[in-house]
Amino acid sequence: MDPARKRTVRLVVALSAAVLLAGALVYTSFSAGNPSVSPSKLRASAIPGRAYQVTGKVADWQKSGSVQRFRLRDREGTRSVPVVYDGPVPDPFRNGREVVNTVRKQGAGYVGEKDSLVTKCPSKYKNKDTPA
Amino acid sequence: MASATIGRACLILALGVALYGVAAAVYAGRTQDRDWAASARRAVYALCGLTTIAFVILEAAFLRSDFHFATVTSHSSTTTPGFYKAAAVWSSQEGSLLLWLFLLSCWSSLVLYLTRNRMRDVTPYATAVLCVFGAFFAGLLVFAASPFATVAVAPGEGAGLSPLLRHPGMMIHPPMLYSGYTLFTVPFAFAVAALLVRRVDAEWITATRRFALAAWFFLGIGIVLGARWSYTELGWGGYWAWDPVENASLLPWLTGTAFLHSLMIQERRGMLKVWNASLILATGTLAILGTFLVRSGILDSIHAFGASTLGTPFVIFIAVLIAGSIGLVVSRRDALRSENRLDSLLSREAVFIGNNLVLVGLAFVTFWGTFFPLISEAVTGTKSAVGPPWFDRYTVPLALALVLLSGIGPVIAWRRATAVNARRNFVVPVAATAALGVVLAIFTPAADRPWAFGMFLCSAFVVVTVGQEFARGVRARRAMAGGSVPVALVQLVRRNRRRYGGYTAHVGFAVLLAGVAASSAFQEAKDAQLVPGQTVTVNGYKIDYQRGTGRVVTSGGRLERMEFGAVLRVTKDGKYVATLRPNRGFYPQNAPFVPISSAFDGEATSEVGMKAGLRRDVWVAVQPDLTSLRPYIKQQDKLLVAAVKQAGTVNPARFGQVRGAIFDEVVRRYVSNPPPATFRVIVSPLVMWIWIGAIVTFGGGLIAMWPAPDGVRRRARGRYAARVAKDLGRA
Numbered sequence: 061m062d063p064a065r066k067r068t069v070r071l072v073v074a075l076s077a078a079v080l081l082a083g084a085l086v087y088t089s090f091s092a093g094n095p096s097v098s099p100s101k102l103r104a105s106a107i108p109g110r111a112y113q114v115t116g117k118v119a120d121w122q123k124s125g126s127v128q129r130f131r132l133r134d135r136e137g138t139r140s141v142p143v144v145y146d147g148p149v150p151d152p153f154r155n156g157r158e159v160v161n162t163v164r165k166q167g168a169g170y171v172g173e174k175d176s177l178v179t180k181c182p183s184k185y186k187n188k189d190t191p192a
Numbered sequence: 193m194a195s196a197t198i199g200r201a202c203l204i205l206a207l208g209v210a211l212y213g214v215a216a217a218v219y220a221g222r223t224q225d226r227d228w229a230a231s232a233r234r235a236v237y238a239l240c241g242l243t244t245i246a247f248v249i250l251e252a253a254f255l256r257s258d259f260h261f262a263t264v265t266s267h268s269s270t271t272t273p274g275f276y277k278a279a280a281v282w283s284s285q286e287g288s289l290l291l292w293l294f295l296l297s298c299w300s301s302l303v304l305y306l307t308r309n310r311m312r313d314v315t316p317y318a319t320a321v322l323c324v325f326g327a328f329f330a331g332l333l334v335f336a337a338s339p340f341a342t343v344a345v346a347p348g349e350g351a352g353l354s355p356l357l358r359h360p361g362m363m364i365h366p367p368m369l370y371s372g373y374t375l376f377t378v379p380f381a382f383a384v385a386a387l388l389v390r391r392v393d394a395e396w397i398t399a400t401r402r403f404a405l406a407a408w409f410f411l412g413i414g415i416v417l418g419a420r421w422s423y424t425e426l427g428w429g430g431y432w433a434w435d436p437v438e439n440a441s442l443l444p445w446l447t448g449t450a451f452l453h454s455l456m457i458q459e460r461r462g463m464l465k466v467w468n469a470s471l472i473l474a475t476g477t478l479a480i481l482g483t484f485l486v487r488s489g490i491l492d493s494i495h496a497f498g499a500s501t502l503g504t505p506f507v508i509f510i511a512v513l514i515a516g517s518i519g520l521v522v523s524r525r526d527a528l529r530s531e532n533r534l535d536s537l538l539s540r541e542a543v544f545i546g547n548n549l550v551l552v553g554l555a556f557v558t559f560w561g562t563f564f565p566l567i568s569e570a571v572t573g574t575k576s577a578v579g580p581p582w583f584d585r586y587t588v589p590l591a592l593a594l595v596l597l598s599g600i601g602p603v604i605a606w607r608r609a610t611a612v613n614a615r616r617n618f619v620v621p622v623a624a625t626a627a628l629g630v631v632l633a634i635f636t637p638a639a640d641r642p643w644a645f646g647m648f649l650c651s652a653f654v655v656v657t658v659g660q661e662f663a664r665g666v667r668a669r670r671a672m673a674g675g676s677v678p679v680a681l682v683q684l685v686r687r688n689r690r691r692y693g694g695y696t697a698h699v700g701f702a703v704l705l706a707g708v709a710a711s712s713a714f715q716e717a718k719d720a721q722l723v724p725g726q727t728v729t730v731n732g733y734k735i736d737y738q739r740g741t742g743r744v745v746t747s748g749g750r751l752e753r754m755e756f757g758a759v760l761r762v763t764k765d766g767k768y769v770a771t772l773r774p775n776r777g778f779y780p781q782n783a784p785f786v787p788i789s790s791a792f793d794g795e796a797t798s799e800v801g802m803k804a805g806l807r808r809d810v811w812v813a814v815q816p817d818l819t820s821l822r823p824y825i826k827q828q829d830k831l832l833v834a835a836v837k838q839a840g841t842v843n844p845a846r847f848g849q850v851r852g853a854i855f856d857e858v859v860r861r862y863v864s865n866p867p868p869a870t871f872r873v874i875v876s877p878l879v880m881w882i883w884i885g886a887i888v889t890f891g892g893g894l895i896a897m898w899p900a901p902d903g904v905r906r907r908a909r910g911r912y913a914a915r916v917a918k919d920l921g922r923a
Contacts, residue, residue, distance in 0.1 A: 067533070085557065085586065089564050093576030096565050113577045123817065125721045126870045147719050148815045148872050151356055151425065151776075151797045162579070176579075178435075 094162060099132045100139035106165040111173065115160045116140070118153065132161070145172035150179040193260055195249045199340040202246040206293070207330035209238045213323035221316035221389070229316045233304045236319060239326050240297035247281075247294045250339050254281050259346035263287060263339050269352035271750045279362040280353040285487060285502070286339035288366065292483065293329040295367070296374040299403065300326065303378045307399050314396060317385030325377050328509055336502055355753070355779045355797035361421035365414055369441055372411025373479040376444055378403040379451075380476025383469050387520045390527045394459045397468065401455060402897055404472070407479075408448045409893040415441050416886040423811075423879070424800050431882065432708075434583045439562040440482035443555050447475040450551035453544050453601075460606070461541065462531030466521060467548070469528060473517035478555075480510055536608040543601040550594045557586040588643050592650055595705055598698040599654035602661055621656040628652045637714070644713035647706055654702035658695045665692070685895060693896025697889045704885025710878035717874040724866055731875040733769065733810055736761040740816070740866025741775065742859035744852070751848075753777040754791065754855055755799075756816040756862050758869060762803060772801030774814040774871075780855075787829045788854050792818055804880055811874040820867045821858055828854045 097105075099116040106112060116132030119140060123129075128149055133140040135158065143163055153159065162176035213235030220228035250261070254277045259265045267287070268280045281287040300322040307315050333339065353362075379400040386396035418438065419431035432438065451471040457464045484506035521528070534541055560567070561578050568576040603617040629649050632638040638645045662681070665688075669680040685692040720728040722737040729735070741757040757775025761768070776798045780791035803810045832850065 063533075070537075081553070082556075085560060088585065089560060089578050089582060090568065090572075090576070092582050093564060093568055093578045096575040096577045123819070125817075125868065126719050148813065148870055152354075152795070154793060154796075178433075 098134050099141045100134050100137065102163070102170070103139060103141050106170070108165045111162050111164050113160060113162050114141070114143075114170075115158065118155050118157050118159055121153075121155050130155075132159070142169040143172050144169060145177055147174050147177075149177060152179040153177070193342060195253065195258075196261060196340040196342045199246045199249040200338065202242045202249070203290075203330060203333045203338070203340070206239050206242040206246070206297075207327060207334050209235045209242065210323045210327035210330050213239065214320050214327060217316045217320035217323060221313075221320065221385075224313065226312070229312070229319070230308075232316060232319045232323070233308065236297065236300050236304055236322060236326070239323070239330075240301040243290070243294045243297045243330075246339075247290055250287060250290060251278065251281050254278065257350065259348075259350055260342045261339075262341040262343055265343070265347055265350040267351065267353055269350040271747045271752045272350075272353045273358070273747055273752075275360075276353050276358050276362065279357070279366075282366045282370075283353055283357050283362070284339070286333065286337045286341075288370070288486075289329060289333055289337055290339050291367065292370050292374060293326065293333065295370050296322070296325055296329065296377060299371075299375050299378055300381075303382075303400065303403055310399060311391070311395055313389045314382065314385045314391055317388045318381040321381035321384045322377065325381075328505075332502060332505060336505065352779070355777060355795045356425065358797065359421055359425070361417050365417040365421060368410050368414030368417060369482075370414075372407045372409075372414055372441075373444070373483055375403050375407030375410060376448060376472075376475050376479040378407070379472045380479075383472045383476075384516070384520060387469060387524045387527075390524060392465055392469065392524065392527050394455075394462070397455045397458060401452075404448060404452060404455075405893060405897045408445065408452055409890055409897060411441065411445045411448070412886075412893070413890055415445060416883070416890075420883065424802070425798065430712075431879075434561065434580045436562045437482075437486055439558050440478075440485040442558055443562075444475045444478040444482060446551050446555040446558070447471055447478060450548045450555075451475055453551075454548050457541055457544055463534070463541065464545070465528040465530060466525060469524075470517075470521055471548075471552075473513075473521065477510060477513045477517060480506070480513060484510060538604070538609040538614075540601060540604050540606045540609075543597055543604055547594065547597045547601060550590050550597065554587060554590050554594070557583065557590065588647075591705055592643070592646050595647065595650040595654055595702050598701065599650065599657045602695055602698065603657050617657070617660070620660055621653050624656045625649050625653040641709075641713040644709040647709035651702035651706035655699055658699045661695060662692070687900075689898055689900055690896045693892045693894070693898075696892030696895060698892070700885045700888030700890070700892055702885070704882050704889060707878045707881030707883075707885055711876040711882065715874060715876040717872065719870060719872050721868050721870050723868050728871065728873060730810075730873045731808075732764055733873075733875055734763045735772075735810075735812065735871070735873055736763070737869070737871070740863055740869070741773065742862045744855050744859055745777070751780060751852060751855065753779045754859060756814075756818070756859070757799075758801075758814050758816075758866075758871070760801060760812060760871075762810055770803035770810065772803060772810070772812050774801035774812045775799050776814060776816055788832070788851060788858075789822070789825050789829055791855070792822075792825070806878075806880050808875055808877040809879045811876065813872045815870040815872075816862070817867050817869060818862070821861060824861065825854075825858060 094111045094113045096113040096115065099114060102112055102114050114132055116134060119131045119133050121128065121130040126146055126148065128145045128147075129142070130145070131140040131142050141163075143161060145161065157179055160178040162173040163170040164173070213232045216228050216235060217232035219225070220232055250263075252258075253261045253264050254268050255274065257264065257268060257270050257277070263284045263286050264280075267284045268277050272280060282291045300319075304315065304319060304322070307318075379397075382396040382400045386392055415438075418441070422433070423431040451468060454464050454468050454471060458468050484503070487502045487506065534545070536542065561583050565575045565577050568574060599621065600618075605613045629645075632645065632648060638648055662684075665684045666677055666680045669675075669684045670677070673680070673683065675683070716731040718728060718730045722728060724737050724739050727734055727736045738759045738761050741755070741759060743755050745752045745755060755775045755777045757773055760772045760774070762770045762772060776796055778792055779795045779797070780786070781794050798813050798815070801812045801814075832854075835850075836847075
């Protein structure tokens with residue numbers, strides 16, 4: 061085959077493969093992504109059984125054995141949702157801390173997915189307004 | 193307070209000299225005036241001197257707990273151990289930015305000193321770019337996040353370094369990451385300068401290759417140290433959680449790794465010039481992006497920090513870097529034309545290109561997943577996030593391809609591989625890998641997890657191909673110079689550091705990924721609530737909770753923390769394996785007259801108990817339940833309040849003594865009658881090989897980075913001079 065034609069064929073094949081892969085990447089990310097919501101938005105629009113990534117501040121944390129019950133409150137505001145999470149919590153977890161948890165609605169409450177609880181590191185860089 | 197003033201003055205002067213450096217360097221570049229170029233270079237040395245003074249002042253303030261400094265008050269305390277006081281400097285936003293500027297100025301000074309007599313047309317512009325970086329960070333420190341903000345009356349005590357950060361990794365992990373980020377600005381600056389003056393031969397690559405390698409080395413070590421730290425802290429998601437901030441450090445490392453491979457093609461065959469320039473410009477920009485992501489709060493991350501005001505300047509700076517980089521590459525595309533074409537898909541060049549595409553593919557997947565919340569919000573109006581399974585779906589096959597290519601690359605011929613070449617180089621590795629596959633499939637459950645099984649085989653293939661190369665080299669060396677095998681091996685590596693350092697890094701990386709594959713595919717974890725005398729069994733390991741432990745830890749005569757833990761006896765098939773002692777430390781607030789109960793609502797951190805081995809790790813963390821002690825603590829709080837009210841005044845020393853006695857009693861009660869505690873037990877195979885693989889990988893990097901012996905260097909210079917002469921002749 062003519063070298064120039066060979067190079068063109070290679071380029072077309074490579075670009076097609078790249079476009080296909082990128083398409084798969086985009087498609088799966090949109091179909092597999094969990095909506096990232098605030099507690100008030102979750103309360104307003106959660107569909108039972110669907111996974112949501114909720115970010116909020118911990119309140120009313122109670123522990124019974126390995127089961128943790130707490131409410132997640134809006135960063136600004138007072139709306140909150142009750143969450144039950146089974147398993148050990150990260151070290152910085154406590155009332156007032158901002159956490160990210162993947163939850164599913166079950167009945168009137170929300171159940172956290174195992175090992176999905178992430179507590180934001182509170183210590184590294186504080187807001188100017190945040191007291192030490 | 194005078195020291196704070198000096199520190200502030202140093203930063204203002206640093207901003208001044210950086211801006212002067214930009215102006216002087218650009219003028220020198222345009223006029224080719226050597227005096228101005230030297231002056232700009234000296235401005236960088238001055239920047240280094242000034243930031244060093246500022247950094248030393250801040251470090252000294254932390255070490256002597258000078259609470260006049262606001263940042264010392266909020267990130268350190270008298271009870272913070274000295275080792276962590278030193279590391280607390282970069283736990284603050286201001287301190288970490290100062291560390292960034294300090295390291296940047298050091299590396300910039302070093303590279304400009306080393307190139308002071310080379311590339312006289314390129315270095316002034318490189319100096320200007322480095323000074324722009326310096327001015328940006330000095331500007332942030334002067335106008336937005338001053339580490340020398342002071343208060344008129346110093347508080348008696350500081351908040352202390354977060355217990356989570358009291359880990360030896362805190363001393364090394366951030367400086368390593370920042371060294372990597374800042375070192376990547378050096379090849380970035382030289383690439384920009386080379387494009388500006390249209391001098392796009394391999395000289396800018398040769399001049400900065402070692403800096404790119406050092407950046408890769410330090411950033412890689414920083415990432416692995418972070419992974420190790422994460423592994424030993426409960427709730428940090430094992431050693432890798434696809435957290436946005438973790439990903440941000442991986443991005444420049446991946447593109448930097450691609451650059452380190454593709455630059456060889458440009459050096460050797462004058463190809464991939466557009467690709468190399470684009471890669472290093474992207475890597476430099478990603479290094480800034482990583483720094484930005486830590487501070488912006490735009491993505492939810494375990495390492496995300498209170499919303500910061502630094503997002504906007506970073507976004508503007510990154511936008512300028514991206515627009516400038518694209519503009520430069522597009523406008524210089526005629527000068528970046530390849531000197532040669534790819535002869536065959538079965539050649540080392542093609543494998544290197546494949547390796548580059550896989551690395552960039554990995555970077556793209558990581559980038560897309562990391563920024564998907566922002567992308568999805570922009571496209572659909574709803575913020576969405578993808579989790580580890582999504583990342584794994586793409587990164588696992590790409591990692592497999594990467595390892596396979598890293599085995600093929602070192603042995604396949606340049607330009608065009610022949611059947612003879614393929615037979616000579618691949619028969620033994622393929623046969624050995626196939627034999628290992630059969631053994632693994634018959635005697636282990638490896639084949640139950642196809643991806644992990646594939647990774648084991650690919651890793652074995654890399655080890656055998658590289659081992660074969662070493663064996664051939666040693667044989668040839670002995671045939672030429674005689675001597676024993678170890679001597680021949682040392683001489684071989686010593687005379688071809690770059691080549692054999694690279695091979696070693698390939699082996700290390702293959703081993704590392706085999707460890708990752710094994711530990712993620714075959715890990716077993718269990719949570720259990722136990723009281724002393726009860727047991728839990730995980731993967732055949734019987735964990736026997738023998739007794740509760742507790743102690744009060746003091747530092748400098750003051751209470752630092754209370755620890756509650758457990759003694760666990762681990763056995764397998766009735767045989768003793770280890771005794772593990774996980775614990776959880778509670779850090780009381782460093783303020784006078786706070787209630788006893790507040791000590792248990794404050795910061796806490798887990799120390800895991802671990803039996804690490806070449807075959808598997810047994811990892812245990814404990815979360816003690818202190819609910820049963822709450823009534824006693826509440827009662828003591830009431831008594832304390834009553835006593836204070838009755839006395840009318842409080843002696844802090846006496847209060848401290850009483851508080852200490854109550855803490856002792858709390859610990860005694862816990863130890864004498866431990867309540868049920870929650871344990872997480874993880875049994876992971878081959879985790880140790882991740883760390884061993886990392887050591888080998890970066891050991892290989894160190895070998896490749898190490899300066900060559902004089903003779904070899906002279907020959908390399910001769911080859912290089914010949915190439916430049918050829919280029920000039922062609923021009």
